Amino acid sequence: MPPLNYFVVESPDEVGRDAYERIAGDVLQDLDLIKVVDRLHIYVDPKVPIFVAAGVLRHMPRAIRVADFANVNRSENEIVFDIGDETYLAPLLQRLWILYGKENVEQPDRFTVVLPAGTAGEEDLEQMVVADPSETLYKDVIYALQYIAPEGFKIRRQYIRDGKFYYVASEDTLPVDIVETMVVPIFEKMGVTL
């Protein structure tokens, strides 16, 4: 079972409950979200029909800056980026191309990017934001819940903000007050206020 701090699946159907516990575990594992999700509570009742998943994220990854994965060495006639970790090399190149033009960005080998000294002025290149993993993380969490939810439950309401998220889905139209009646009590069980 995934090492979440709180993981509960509730359902009036005992067999379905066990199945959804396994499904949720598999999906979180597959999408590599186990380290991201801290608490997760799922309630599913096919008779209503309703599927509610609510939870808390562990921590949002911060924006990745150049200093996180590269050293910037300025010399008289060039600025050399010494890349330590290639993971964010592609977005860095994209960013540099946009800012300084493709013709000015040279990459003599995998771990080196060179700019002519005149192009970059005085700005603080180390602090330049290259990528923001939290952007895709939101999408990943919602995708995971869509994946876990029963397939026929096409009508849905989703929310993800400040480390809290919920996903409500049903086959029928959702009542207007569904968040107050179903989601808030689930957050209370986890000791969180929405």
Added chain:
Amino acid sequence: MTTLVPVTYKGGVYRHDEIMDLIDDLGGYIVQKHVMAQDVVLQSFVPRDDIDLIRQIAKPLAGEVVEAPLVGTEIAVVSPSLEIHHLPHTSCDTAEYLRRAGAKTNMVGLSRGFGKRIANLNDEERDVINEHDLAVYVLGSFEECIRQKFPVLRRGIHVPIVVTASPDRETLMRIIDPPVEGYVGGVGRIMHRFKRPEELAKLDELVDEVSRTLDARRDELARDPLSVFPPRLMAIVEEQIHEVTMLTHPTPVTAQMEGLRVKLPYDLYADAVRALKVADGVTVGDIADVTPSRMRNYILIRIKPFSETRVLV
């Protein structure tokens, strides 16, 4: 009369043609041949008494012969949709496992098979499923949903059905009315590859359930045999219509329990198929219905029983 039994031969490419010739000489039929890199899998029907002979000849070639109960059958694996909820693991693993037992499986992904209130089956899906020997329904986790939507998903289906789902076998038997031919509980939505022993045991149970159902049908057929054994007709089609050999389908002619699916355009080849000579004075048209298939523009041949044609080839 010699009894032909369905077997699978697995071996290397090297000298496998000798095995093919041997099966042919013994009066057997090769229904399907798969060449995968250096391996060859032959799905075939061979005389029961000669299995040991084939084993003996295959021994120096490191080939093995195993009984495969589903050879010569075409099975539809029906999934409520082709979404990520059912694929790849549940539906594909089921289809693949049946394939290992010799069946030719086709995946039928319904366009609107999900949701207990909104599920339905359109006429094309119904007809395509009915062209198979058996349909395996791969359903989900909730008893309530299966109870409500299964009657809709089976509407108009007259081939035997085997249902797999999460609730146990007894529950499935209780909620499915009228009963279907086979039940396998404890499967349902599984989001990882079937690899644990208990999951593989369920797939074995499914193969047993499917072969039990098909055996029952075979027994019925034995009482009023078909005018020609489908693999025999398959050999005739392959021999006489040379375009079949130019098709790139894995199985250009698919053997079923009571007929064949020929993957040639109906409009252009139906007459040629009807006119094929099966024996002296007997053509395919005399002993079988040659109809357009709902699957693409293929030809479906349904062999008539002896009682209807008074011909046994």
